[in-house]
Amino acid sequence: MQIQLNGEMTALDGDVTIHDLIESLGLAGRRIAVEVNEEIVPRSQHGDTRLADGDCVEIVHAIGGG
Amino acid sequence: MSELFQDRPLNVAGRQFTSRLLVGTGKYKDFDETARAVEASGAEIVTFAVRRTNLGQDESEPNLLDVISPERYTLLPNTAGCYTAKDAVRTCKLARELLDGHKLVKLEVLGDTDTLYPNVVETLKAADELIRDGFDVMVYTSDDPIIAKELEKRGCCAVMPLGSLIGSGHGLQNPYNLRLIVEQAEVPVLVDAGIGTASDAAMAMELGYDAVLVNSAIAHARQPVLMAQAMRKAVEAGREAFLAGRMPRRQSAEPSSPFAGRING
Numbered sequence: 039m040q041i042q043l044n045g046e047m048t049a050l051d052g053d054v055t056i057h058d059l060i061e062s063l064g065l066a067g068r069r070i071a072v073e074v075n076e077e078i079v080p081r082s083q084h085g086d087t088r089l090a091d092g093d094c095v096e097i098v099h100a101i102g103g104g
Numbered sequence: 105m106s107e108l109f110q111d112r113p114l115n116v117a118g119r120q121f122t123s124r125l126l127v128g129t130g131k132y133k134d135f136d137e138t139a140r141a142v143e144a145s146g147a148e149i150v151t152f153a154v155r156r157t158n159l160g161q162d163e164s165e166p167n168l169l170d171v172i173s174p175e176r177y178t179l180l181p182n183t184a185g186c187y188t189a190k191d192a193v194r195t196c197k198l199a200r201e202l203l204d205g206h207k208l209v210k211l212e213v214l215g216d217t218d219t220l221y222p223n224v225v226e227t228l229k230a231a232d233e234l235i236r237d238g239f240d241v242m243v244y245t246s247d248d249p250i251i252a253k254e255l256e257k258r259g260c261c262a263v264m265p266l267g268s269l270i271g272s273g274h275g276l277q278n279p280y281n282l283r284l285i286v287e288q289a290e291v292p293v294l295v296d297a298g299i300g301t302a303s304d305a306a307m308a309m310e311l312g313y314d315a316v317l318v319n320s321a322i323a324h325a326r327q328p329v330l331m332a333q334a335m336r337k338a339v340e341a342g343r344e345a346f347l348a349g350r351m352p353r354r355q356s357a358e359p360s361s362p363f364a365g366r367i368n369g
Contacts, residue, residue, distance in 0.1 A: 103153025104128030104319030
């Protein structure tokens with residue numbers, strides 16, 4: 039299936055949770071926040087939230103700003 | 105020697121702060137310089153931005169929050185780069201998730217990319233929605249006193265008019281409007297944007313502002329850490345000068361030394 043990940047079309051294999059996606063990106067344990075289709079997915083639900091074809095996923099972090 | 109003056113704390117959304125200087129973390133050379141400048145500024149409230157994670161990054165790459173620890177500082181996520189109420193609200197919700205339920209945010213909704221002037225129509229919309237959702241909103245706005253009051257009435261916990269355009273370093277371009285805003289305010293008011301050097305920060309505090317927020321003036325100084333220290337002193341000096349009350353301005357000179365007893369008298 040294809041998802042849009044931080045604005046880029048990305049192919050994923052099969053049944054993938056947000057937790058799996060974060061692991062595969064090497065972002066496990068980092069301070070990030072995740073939104074799917076413009077709704078926040080709380081950290082506690084990453085393991086239970088399965089991605090579907092066409093989902094729009096945003097993964098953000100803190101950077102310097104004023 | 106008289107006792108040292110003890111100011112009352114700055115109170116924002118029920119939290120108390122000793123420092124009246126808030127600093128941003130943008131535009132620094134690296135995280136080490138960011139950390140040293142923030143430290144030198146004495147700031148307790150520190151702003152940051154929320155952006156897409158660089159995918160494929162080195163896992164050991166440091167994160168801003170490793171350097172500016174949420175345990176030590178009160179972090180103030182901003183909505184910089186948002187041009188609609190919708191994007192600003194989304195950004196605040198992401199920040200709340202990022203910081204495990206943190207409610208304090210800096211709302212800024214910009215009008216265009218050339219001036220970064222606040223879009224007050226979208227700002228009002230976003231403020232309403234965020235406040236309904238339980239956020240404590242410190243709001244960046246224009247120096248229009250009517251809008252500033254309106255944002256306060258809608259429940260923003262602090263109102264932050266610009267001194268001049270973001271990143272311009274032009275100081276306080278409209279001190280008359282800034283004074284109108286501070287005179288009517290019933291929540292803390294801060295000058296956000298435009299501070300170019302220490303005297304600008306001192307002037308904002310002398311007008312009676314509760315605090316100032318500075319980023320570029322420190323980060324783009326030739327020596328950011330030294331400028332951070334200068335800003336800290338300027339904010340303290342300006343605050344004390346405001347509380348002390350300036351002397352009246354006079355049209356004519358008045359000697360400081362007594363007239364009587366002059367040798368040529």
